[in-house]
Amino acid sequence: xxxxxxxxxxxxxxxxxxxxxxxxxxxxxxxxxGKGQIIIRAKEDIGNVYIQISGKSIIYNLTHTGKRKIIxxxxxxxxxxxxxxxxxxxxxxCETIEKSRVFVVPVPEFLRCMEEDFSLVKAVMxxxxxxxxxxxxxxxxxxxSIYLERKxxxxxxxxxxxxxxxxxxxxxxxxxxxxTFLADMLGAPRETTSRLCNTLTEYGLMRIQKKRITIVNPQxxxxxxxTGKI
Numbered sequence: 001x002x003x004x005x006x007x008x009x010x011x012x013x014x015x016x017x018x019x020x021x022x023x024x025x026x027x028x029x030x031x032x033x034g035k036g037q038i039i040i041r042a043k044e045d046i047g048n049v050y051i052q053i054s055g056k057s058i059i060y061n062l063t064h065t066g067k068r069k070i071i072x073x074x075x076x077x078x079x080x081x082x083x084x085x086x087x088x089x090x091x092x093x094c095e096t097i098e099k100s101r102v103f104v105v106p107v108p109e110f111l112r113c114m115e116e117d118f119s120l121v122k123a124v125m126x127x128x129x130x131x132x133x134x135x136x137x138x139x140x141x142x143x144x145s146i147y148l149e150r151k152x153x154x155x156x157x158x159x160x161x162x163x164x165x166x167x168x169x170x171x172x173x174x175x176x177x178x179x180t181f182l183a184d185m186l187g188a189p190r191e192t193t194s195r196l197c198n199t200l201t202e203y204g205l206m207r208i209q210k211k212r213i214t215i216v217n218p219q220x221x222x223x224x225x226x227t228g229k230i
Contacts, residue, residue: 007103011077012051012123020117028105033096039080040094049110050080055100056163056175060093060184070185072134073097073175075163079127084110097175148188152196153225155185156206160215169207169214176211203230 004025007013013021030053033039039050039057052074059072059080071092074080080094086107096102114120156173164171183193200206205221207214215221224230 006053007051010051010053010103012079012127014123016119016123017117020113020120023113024103024105024110027109028103031102031104033100033102035096035098037096037100038093039096039102040082040090040092042091042093043089046081046086046090046107048104048106049084050094051103051105052076052078052080053101053103055096055098057094057096057100057102060095061091062093068184069187070181071138072131073159073162073185079124082131083128084114084124097181147228148186148192149196149199150225150228152182152186152193153200153205153221156200156213156215157218157221157225160218160221164215164218167214170216171218172212172214177213178211205230 007025007030008018008021033055040046042061054076056073056075057080058070059074059082060068060070063069080102082090082092084107114124159173159175160171163174165174166172179190179194179197182197183190186193186196188196197206197208201208203224204216205224206216220230
């Protein structure tokens, strides 16, 4: 019962009818995942729909050189699939970055519920629209008109909004992030990313200690990534 209630409280299901939630619960199950477990693999068919219940996962792809490029970091209440119709193989990877619980329901059962309840269709559409909106902002920030330190500042500011915890020093991002992880988010070499972190630290915008990053002043960080001014 506790797992069912936890599922019903997820943001993705807000507005979905109780009858539909009950059907999904009966047809699906909650999967316990350790850190680093691949949920979805690119170029493979997807037989299930995955919804993050607890923990965090990343959506990423591999470059032509085999380097990982992180596109999204998702927390609880998020549909992890890039599509649910299963008409094409997945084009992206989904991997947990900490111990997680994921609700898994077979695609045919999920689609059947969508046919019977438009509120579930709406939930999927809203999820994909938000994702496209975020991709549009990412594309804007990948152009040459914005320096790398501003790109990093923008990503950290967004993470502090999504996963921030207030502390006396500022807003701590509740994710363990190594320099390699940040480099994969930024699409830059590890050495370059390390220098960028030092630059933002010298500007007094962030602190990093044992893979935990604190945004000292979110307002100044926002101004910096938008204008380049300290």
